[in-house]
Amino acid sequence: MIQIESQVFSLFPYPVYSTKLNRNFNKKELNFFKKKETGIFKNEGNISSVNTYILNEPILNNLKKEINFIIQDYFTKLICPKYKITPYITQSWLNYTDQNQYHHKHSHPNSLVSGVLYINADEKNDRIQFFNDKHETIDIEVKDYNLFNSKSWWFPVKTGELILFPSSLKHMVDIKKGNNTRISLAFNVFIKGKLGNNRKLTELIL
Numbered sequence: 001m002i003q004i005e006s007q008v009f010s011l012f013p014y015p016v017y018s019t020k021l022n023r024n025f026n027k028k029e030l031n032f033f034k035k036k037e038t039g040i041f042k043n044e045g046n047i048s049s050v051n052t053y054i055l056n057e058p059i060l061n062n063l064k065k066e067i068n069f070i071i072q073d074y075f076t077k078l079i080c081p082k083y084k085i086t087p088y089i090t091q092s093w094l095n096y097t098d099q100n101q102y103h104h105k106h107s108h109p110n111s112l113v114s115g116v117l118y119i120n121a122d123e124k125n126d127r128i129q130f131f132n133d134k135h136e137t138i139d140i141e142v143k144d145y146n147l148f149n150s151k152s153w154w155f156p157v158k159t160g161e162l163i164l165f166p167s168s169l170k171h172m173v174d175i176k177k178g179n180n181t182r183i184s185l186a187f188n189v190f191i192k193g194k195l196g197n198n199r200k201l202t203e204l205i206l
Contacts, residue, residue, distance in 0.1 A: 017074050017164040021066060032059050033119050033183055045102040049094040055187060071189055074164045085193030092187035103173035111167035111188035118184050121157045125178035129154040131170040
């Protein structure tokens with residue numbers, strides 16, 4: 001058999017950025033998350049906080065600063081803006097997922113980047129799944145799946161991990177296994193500053 005030397009490039013990929021907080025959650029933060037002090041409502045498949053600006057709560061001031069620092073790192077490394085722009089968190093909320101619950105497939109309109117911080121997660125069972133919803137005109141049965149031929153891809157998640165991704169990227173949580181309550185803090189990010197170019201008639205000041 002002829003040996004073929006080749007290279008495969010990942011062109012125009014969706015970035016999924018993952019990092020971990022440099023500290024553990026303190027007792028006040030954990031009590032706040034577990035007591036569901038701001039009220040909850042039944043979402044499609046699981047439970048979410050009534051408060052959709054959860055990171056504006058004074059008890060989470062330090063956590064919000066840390067998340068903002070990480071968001072800035074995402075923009076610096078992946079977006080690489082020419083002009084100064086300031087990313088900021090628009091909405092933020094808590095999700096609670098118990099055994100046999102799930103989080104429906106969705107994306108986040110009116111947002112550029114979305115994120116999930118895991119307050120309580122079981123690395124053996126908890127994961128987030130992303131989807132490639134691009135229409136394919138030909139459907140070929142696949143023997144071995146990889147990043148190029150898969151319609152979906154999942155990542156295991158753990159307590160203290162923070163994931164950032166484009167808000168247009170569809171994602172979901174499959175039926176929860178394990179007996180822990182998976183607690184996550186989700187948020188959306190938009191930007192302020194100068195976009196585009198004056199001479200190219202694409203300038204936009206936000």
